Amino acid sequence: MPKDDAEQYELTFWESIKDSTQASDYEAYLQAYPKGRFAPLAKSRIERLRAAAQKPERLEKPERLEKPERPPKPAAENPRPAPAAKPAPAPPPAQSAQSAQAEQRPAAAVAEIRDCANCPTLVSVPAGSFTMGSNSGDPSEKPAHRVEIARPFAIGKTEVTIEQWNACVAANACPRLSVAGDAGNLPARDLSWDDAQAYVKWLSAQTGKAYRLPTEAEWEFAARGGSASRYWWGEGMRAGMANCKECGDPWQQQAPAPVASFAANAFGLHDMSGSVWEWVSDCWHGTYKNAPTDGHSWNESFCSAHVIRGGSWREGASYMPVTTRFHYDTSVRQSQNGLRVARDIR
Known part of the structure; x- marks a missing residue:
């Protein structure tokens, strides 16, 4: 769907925060879409994050935030497939002189x-x-x-x-x-x-x-x-x-x-x-x-x-x-x- 479609705005918002560990992101979603399709899930995430924040830190097993892999999500957290990202067109086979100049231009002293x-x-x-x-x-x-x-x-x-x-x-x-x-x-x-x-x-x-x-x-x-x-x-x-x-x-x-x-x-x-x-x-x-x-x-x-x-x-x-x-x-x-x-x- 195009980015100016009303449903796409909500989906894009959710896609951008769905892996967040900040309760404020889900609160922002609820403020924008109080009856949105992901509102129940956002409320659940907020409750979970606040509960986790109240637990004492376990120093013997620190969380490994450096791992880039994302764990698989249960089906309930992904009720609808995410929209495909806007495809970037392939570069043309031959650049114009203007584009070639842009590729080579160094940053000027300012x-x-x-x-x-x-x-x-x-x-x-x-x-x-x-x-x-x-x-x-x-x-x-x-x-x-x-x-x-x-x-x-x-x-x-x-x-x-x-x-x-x-x-x-x-x-x-x-x-x-x-x-x-x-x-x-x-x-x-x-x-x-x-x-x-x-x-x-x-x-x-x-x-x-x-x-x-x-x-x-x-x-x-x-x-x-x-x-x-x-x-x-x-x-x-x-x-x-x-x-x-x-x-x-x-x-x-x-x-x-x-x-x-x-x-x-x-x-x-x-x-x-x-x-x-x-x-x-x-x-x-x-x-x-x-x-x-x-x-x-x-x-x-x-x-x-x-x-x-x-x-x-x-x-x-x-x-x-x-x-x-x-x-x-x-x-x-x-x-x-x-x-x-x-x-x-x-």
């Missing part, structure tokens, strides 16, 4: 901006035009259309990290992360669009600069890094370029890799594909019909769902193309969702 000690590092992205979306991809990516980014803007070199997020928590301006790790350079995640708005509001107050989420057009323009290919590095998947379960090491099932563990694109931006999904400012629309062509955010007066971009470490290679898009309700927290900040350059 000027970095940092407005405070706890602020994310920003990179300046030049003005320009590009073709947004894809006429050969998912229906939500159509129609491909020309977009003009009239002015340069600054965007996070990486996703916002746990350490950077916790500075906002310490100021009582952001909620405490329910999913975290030992390393401060892991991407902050399990965040709603509302949480992301609280963070950029705090950054703006700290720095006197107007921080915000990137628009969806800005995000794709930045993710492409000047390329016009399926992935920012070329037409075919290449190991070591993105943090996903089919993208090569370093990868682990339980959590994303630290930010900047993978190559930067030509604009100097890391993890635009994989790692965690990134909230953008736009309301969700099922297609690009009547989308703005000037790079502005596409919003409505009453908007219950917003766009996320980039895929996550839990998805396969078919979700890594720069055109892939999805959405969640504005208040839903999901352990694969994070953010990257942006601001105008005056």
Whole structure:
């Protein structure tokens, strides 16, 4: 089923969390689908995880989290076969000159901006035009259309990290992360669009600069890094370029890799594909019909769902193309969702 089918949204959500060990993931599913087809199973998982958390730790037999194998699931936990992943088309037999150039382009040296000690590092992205979306991809990516980014803007070199997020928590301006790790350079995640708005509001107050989420057009323009290919590095998947379960090491099932563990694109931006999904400012629309062509955010007066971009470490290679898009309700927290900040350059 296409990704913009209503049932597919629920199935995709469930597929992304069904192996999770975080009760908050199943709570997020129930918040989005209180009468969903997997609601009884989600409630059962929450009860089991909470019961396990109350048991004393058995030090003599620590859990072997490093094992990548997944145990087989009983039939009751898989009432319907999971939908097939979106197939990635085979690379063409001969590359165009433009695609070949994208394959060989090294990351350029870029000027970095940092407005405070706890602020994310920003990179300046030049003005320009590009073709947004894809006429050969998912229906939500159509129609491909020309977009003009009239002015340069600054965007996070990486996703916002746990350490950077916790500075906002310490100021009582952001909620405490329910999913975290030992390393401060892991991407902050399990965040709603509302949480992301609280963070950029705090950054703006700290720095006197107007921080915000990137628009969806800005995000794709930045993710492409000047390329016009399926992935920012070329037409075919290449190991070591993105943090996903089919993208090569370093990868682990339980959590994303630290930010900047993978190559930067030509604009100097890391993890635009994989790692965690990134909230953008736009309301969700099922297609690009009547989308703005000037790079502005596409919003409505009453908007219950917003766009996320980039895929996550839990998805396969078919979700890594720069055109892939999805959405969640504005208040839903999901352990694969994070953010990257942006601001105008005056």
